[in-house]
Amino acid sequence: MSTLTYAEENYLKAIYHLSEGGKKGVSTNDISGEMKTKPASVSDMLRKLGDKAVIEYRKYYGVHITEEGKKLALQTIRKHRLWEVFLVEKLKFSWDEVHEVADELEHIKSRILIQRLDEYLGFPKFDPHGDPIPDEYGDVRSRPRLPLNELDLHSTGQIVAVKDSSAAFLRYLDKVGAYIGARIKITDMVEFDGSIEILVDNKKSIFMSKDVAGNILVMQ
Amino acid sequence: MSTLTYAEENYLKAIYHLSEGGKKGVSTNDISGEMKTKPASVSDMLRKLGDKAVIEYRKYYGVHITEEGKKLALQTIRKHRLWEVFLVEKLKFSWDEVHEVADELEHIKSRILIQRLDEYLGFPKFDPHGDPIPDEYGDVRSRPRLPLNELDLHSTGQIVAVKDSSAAFLRYLDKVGAYIGARIKITDMVEFDGSIEILVDNKKSIFMSKDVAGNILVMQ
DNA sequence: ATTATTTTTTAGTATAACCTAAATCTCTAT
DNA sequence: ATAGAGATTTAGGTTATACTAAAAAATAAT
Numbered sequence: 001m002s003t004l005t006y007a008e009e010n011y012l013k014a015i016y017h018l019s020e021g022g023k024k025g026v027s028t029n030d031i032s033g034e035m036k037t038k039p040a041s042v043s044d045m046l047r048k049l050g051d052k053a054v055i056e057y058r059k060y061y062g063v064h065i066t067e068e069g070k071k072l073a074l075q076t077i078r079k080h081r082l083w084e085v086f087l088v089e090k091l092k093f094s095w096d097e098v099h100e101v102a103d104e105l106e107h108i109k110s111r112i113l114i115q116r117l118d119e120y121l122g123f124p125k126f127d128p129h130g131d132p133i134p135d136e137y138g139d140v141r142s143r144p145r146l147p148l149n150e151l152d153l154h155s156t157g158q159i160v161a162v163k164d165s166s167a168a169f170l171r172y173l174d175k176v177g178a179y180i181g182a183r184i185k186i187t188d189m190v191e192f193d194g195s196i197e198i199l200v201d202n203k204k205s206i207f208m209s210k211d212v213a214g215n216i217l218v219m220q
Numbered sequence: 221m222s223t224l225t226y227a228e229e230n231y232l233k234a235i236y237h238l239s240e241g242g243k244k245g246v247s248t249n250d251i252s253g254e255m256k257t258k259p260a261s262v263s264d265m266l267r268k269l270g271d272k273a274v275i276e277y278r279k280y281y282g283v284h285i286t287e288e289g290k291k292l293a294l295q296t297i298r299k300h301r302l303w304e305v306f307l308v309e310k311l312k313f314s315w316d317e318v319h320e321v322a323d324e325l326e327h328i329k330s331r332i333l334i335q336r337l338d339e340y341l342g343f344p345k346f347d348p349h350g351d352p353i354p355d356e357y358g359d360v361r362s363r364p365r366l367p368l369n370e371l372d373l374h375s376t377g378q379i380v381a382v383k384d385s386s387a388a389f390l391r392y393l394d395k396v397g398a399y400i401g402a403r404i405k406i407t408d409m410v411e412f413d414g415s416i417e418i419l420v421d422n423k424k425s426i427f428m429s430k431d432v433a434g435n436i437l438v439m440q
Numbered sequence: 441a442t443t444a445t446t447t448t449t450t451a452g453t454a455t456a457a458c459c460t461a462a463a464t465c466t467c468t469a470t
Numbered sequence: 471a472t473a474g475a476g477a478t479t480t481a482g483g484t485t486a487t488a489c490t491a492a493a494a495a496a497t498a499a500t
Contacts, residue, residue: 007457028478041458043479048456060465060478091336101330108324116311227487248448261488263449268486280448280495443500450493456486463480470473 002052006107009076011035011045012054015065016073025062074138080106081127082117088128089121095128095180096170129170130161130180130217146220148184149194149213156185157218164215176206178216222272226327229296231255231265232274235285236293245282294358300326301347301354302337308348309341315348315400316390349390350381350400350437366440368404369414369433376405377438384435396426398436 004012014034018026028046032039050057054069065073083105087093093101115136118124125141126132132142145160159182162169173179177200187205188197194210224232234254238246248266252259270277274289285293303325307313313321335356338344345361346352352362365380379402382389393399397420407425408417414430 005456029476037457038459039478040460040480044457047479087333091333091340093332093336097332101328101333104328104330105325108321110321110324112313112317113307113311113321116313120311225486249446257487258489259448260450260490264487441500443498445496445498447496448494451491452489453491454487454489457484459482459484461481461483463478465478466476468473468475470471 003109004052004054004072007045008049008052008054009072009107010103011042011049012065012069012073013076013080015049015055015063016070016077019065025058025064027062031063071138074134074140076106078134078136078138079108079114081131081133082114082121082124084127084129085121085124085133086117094170094174096167096174098128099165099167126160126180128180129165130159143219145217147214148198148216148218149196149210151186151218151220153186153189155220156183157220158183159216160219161217162215163217169215172212173216176208177204178206184218223329224272224274224292227265228269228272228274229292229327231262231269232285232289232293233296233300235269235275235283236290236297239285245278245284247282251283291358294354294360295356296326298354298356298358299328299334301351302334302341302344304347304349305341305344305353306337314390314394316387316394318348319385319387346380346400348400349385350379363439365437367434368418368436368438369416369430371406371438371440373406373409375440376403377440378403379436380439381437382435383437389435392432393436396428397424398426404438 011031014031015026018030018034028039028042031046032042035042046055046057046063049055049069050063053066054072055063055065057063080102083102084095084098087098087101088095124133132140134140143160147163148157148159151157159178159180161180162173178184182200183202184198184200185202186196187199190196194213195208196210196213197205197207199205231251234251235246238250238254248259248262251262251266255262266275266277266283269275269289270283273286274292275283275285277283300322303322304315304318307318307321308315344353352360354360363380367383368377368379371377379398379400381400382393398404402420403422405419405422406416407419410416414433415428416430416433417425417427419425
């Protein structure tokens with residue numbers, strides 16, 4: 001099993017994320033958009049990742065991640081999310097500040113470091129955004145979840161994750177008081193535009209657009 | 221103030237360490253030895269570091285670190301030592317395991333991360349090897365120290381640091397029961413070869429060669 | 441003081457990761 | 471079925487970091 005460089009790890013992680021959900025191959029342009037590099041640079045990298053057998057690459061037809069690749073990507077994701085937990089729980093970062101730092105920390109390569117960190121954090125199963133943390137072997141136990149805008153009027157649930165985890169969106173959620181783990185109830189729905197009103201922890205009422213609700217994932 | 225790459229940071233740190241003590245310039249060969257790169261690569265790097273004004277470089281005559289360079293080197297050293305404290309105190313690493321991991325962690329560049337880490341660790345002043353941790357501005361408060369082999373018979377002191385911090389040496393110290401912070405007393409000295417016997421914490425007797433003693437620093 | 445040795449630098453090469461510009465392939469619309 | 475649009479790859483260039491081999495400078499030895 002060849003080891004990957006920082007850049008290769010980042011590309012592979014991007015490809016993994018982009019291939020989640022769809023069965024279709026991931027396009028060069030999509031990767032280019034995600035990585036903020038030019039398509040030409042992506043082509044270069046795809047050839048290299050193909051040589052290392054972490055993706056299947058057919059020129060002009062996009063890529064599929066291999067089992068080996070998936071395992072490696074999940075290891076990087078595991079590290080990223082564990083560091084996020086550390087930053088938020090121990091160092092008191094707010095959840096919108098952790099991304100860039102975790103993007104660097106995730107590349108530190110020491111198996112024992114990650115094992116000890118995991119233990120130190122109490123073997124968390126989800127990161128501060130509610131995303132599941134894969135185990136050492138890449139197994140993920142995800143919880144059934146659904147976008148807030150698909151809930152019925154008066155139904156209840158618990159916020160477990162967000163789809164959009166841009167700093168701007170996370171700050172907005174902090175401001176209005178919606179956080180991972182919050183118990184919510186749909187108290188009103190506007191037919192016209194799909195916007196809703198929810199009650200958080202039986203205390204605070206929040207009004208939000210359908211767009212915002214669609215980016216909040218709940219478990220019922 | 222230009223920012224440095226990983227490699228530049230590493231070279232600068234090496235140059236800083238090599239210039240401690242001596243007033244003389246640091247030679248290309250010394251740096252090559254420390255960095256485990258070839259002298260030709262060092263020459264390349266020195267030109268670059270000179271351009272960035274973190275060292276003064278006169279061809280063929282070695283280098284001197286500038287004030288700016290010293291400040292940057294101390295920032296890297298600060299990060300390295302804070303991470304070492306974290307690894308030992310929080311993640312239960314033994315002090316001979318921390319070097320390589322800290323060498324990677326020290327390059328994570330986030331001011332706020334280091335500030336929070338410092339706070340989280342309780343603003344430690346010394347790392348697990350007893351070396352002082354510079355503050356944010358590069359100020360170091362070191363304690364007066366002297367090699368164990370220079371103490372007189374029957375004198376007492378406290379182990380505060382080690383000169384040789386190779387894993388092999390640290391493991392040896394662990395085995396015999398000499399650790400940073402230990403209170404010691406010289407109970408015997410062999411004139412012939414300079415080897416000594418010390419009593420650790422009024423409990424355990426250890427016999428050691430002059431060579432070993434010379435690598436242990438104590439505060440009286 | 442001149443040669444020999446050691447140290448250091450220069451010249452040229454390699455790899456990784458990026459870029460721009462140009463060429464080539466795929467796909468869609470007529 | 472084919473032209474044109476759009477996506478993708480190739481070609482060639484750049485920067486950072488390392489290397490080897492050869493040249494040049496400094497130092498040591500006679």
